[in-house]
Amino acid sequence: MKVQVLQENLQRGLAIVGRAVATRATIPIISNVLLQTEEGKLRLAATDLDISIVAWVGAKVDEPGATTVPARLINDFVANLPAATVSLEAPASGRQLRIECARNDSTINAMDPADFPRIAEIRDGVAVKFDPKALKRAIERVEFAAATDDSRPVLTGVHLKSDGPRLTLAAADGFRLAVADIQLEESPAEAIEVIVPARALRELSRLIGDSNLPVEMRINPQRSQVLFEWDEVQMVAQLIQGTFPNYNQLIPAQFNTRMIVDVDEFKREARIAAIFARDGSGIIRLIMTPGEGGMPGQLTISARADEVGGNEGKLDALVEGDASRIAFNSRYLQDVLNVLGSGRVALEMTSPSAQGVFRPVDENGVPEPGYVHVVMPMFVQW
């Protein structure tokens, strides 16, 4: 193999595939990155066997071939090279990589590229095209609600479902549930219902960045793998097998109290309360009081810790229905507020020991379609 590639292109490509490199590898080769010529380009690939990422970098290929070297080493090395043309050269065996750039010359011991795991290519199966901004936003509003422990594997994933011009993403960790819709330009050719590892979507959202290029998703006919493709990048993830809980019944349709408040103000007060909550049991208490006689309603946000002290903040709020109170885990409350952006949020609830339902709303209090977040409260002594 003999190729020439611009340092900045190589660095960017390595950074992209680096997200899939195994950190605690059981087999050494998956800590590596595969470099391979393909149709006049340099193909970079990495995998931790759950997630694989492939990136194509523009290159001048003088001699086709392949090699595989430790990802961390080549990443660190290339990141420090000057912005110039990098020449990569490997013998036919692929067992050594020589890198020349400006007046820097180095060799890296490489492994046999034939041993690198094969990364699936998904050409058939049902496909969906996404606007990258809409996809990224939906992922960010949902993935954090997925479970982080493996006790129920399906909950570590995000449930994707579509049977029309809309795709619904849902994640739940047993204590909270996030559901977001994405409008599609075209309905998929067949109904979709799969569970994608939350980690894969998190990486996807990060890699999409502020790209404007559409993202295509393909699910293989065996429903075992999903591929996301955009620009010159592909990500393949193993789907999680199992049945996702039927979550629609967990979103209450009724409420006794509905409060609307400015998201940024709520976020600020929740952040302050969290400072006190973190040294106690992590509880933030909300008390909602309807307005009377032309006075605005009020939201009181408070937290206390035995060792530290207490805090109470008040916000003007529109409160419909009964005066009410509810206590939340401070992290769960902050997580949902953080993904709502700015604007206004409605909190709907029926009792201090039943779901709190968060919905972004417009100026008139009308829910923005396409997102709902349910958080179970903490059962506390008031």
Add this chain to the structure above:
Amino acid sequence: MVDTATVLHVDLDAFFVAMELLRRPELRGRPVIVGYPGPRGVVSTASYEARRFGVRSAMPMARARELCPGAVILPPDFSWYAPASRAFHAILRSYSPAVEPVSVDEAYIDVAGSERLFGTPAEIGAAIRERIRAEIGITASVGIAVNRLVAKVASDAAKPDGLLRVPPGEEAAFLAPRPVRDLPGVGRRTADVLAGLGIATIGELAAVPESVLEAKFGRHGADLRRRALGIAPGGVASALPGRRSISREHTFDRDERSAERLRAVLLSQAERVADDLARQQRAARTVVLKLRFPPFETITRSATPGRQLLFADELYDTAAGLFEAAWEEHGRRPVRLIGLGAAGLTERARQLALGETPAPGALHDAVLALRERYGDAVIRRAAELPGPPADAP
């Protein structure tokens, strides 16, 4: 030279009575008793005037009436006393973080390190007394010594409305002339046994050879003699609110080598600790296991599982895991003492799960209610019961 007598015992004088007199000044100078006047009522607090007639705390009310027919008897009104009690403890905490509350009207405070800010321990004691008088309107007595034991005896000796400092090194001399009953930990039964030996004062107790006391009182004999000399652990358990811990310990009469028996003790301790947590409306973040191998090798191990621990099962599971590892590590040697503690106490709360309708800890609440009413033994786990005899089928 640094003054090592930094432990203060601060005790409000006839607290409940003093509080009643605040709002009924016309009763000043008369014998006043606070306590429920009913047939099964007992004396909570008696004024010094009533004490002159022989009325004492915990005495049946009927007996108190006999001794002091002219006494004014008032039922306790805790909602009136509670703010004053809180103010009292707050005053103490403003002088040192090491405050160990004993009850509503009594606490230890260690002022080591506070001298630069507030003066000598005696000056701090005087300031505390003055602030209690000015801010609450009642009087307190203060004892100052190198340890809690002597400080407590000193404050009793200073009562009412006094301050007494026992200089370091003079503990034994201070205690010597006092009757043995003045020594904390000496109850009527011990005093009776001592009287049988012709011992009436603490000084006489201190002079008895340890072997004699051990013959009479077993392991506690040596301890009794040390206490009579004024020797006791020094410090005040730093009791910053929330940094408290709740624990139970058990010392075996014979070193225990059965894993099953050790686990059973641990389970029973978990039950008691969980009950205490429930009573205080607290949850634990950390479980501490304590093991002592003879003669004096003591180890502690702790675990913080990252969630609230409320119930005996949760405490036990964590403690049992610690026990297995620690015991294995020490070659499964016989155990002299085993203890289980809950630390990192926080507000009791439970994260509800999606789809859950809470009936939180209904069983635990019911068990706790039974124990509150009838004592710990009313309901027990089968594992806590003594096993069947070895030859049982």
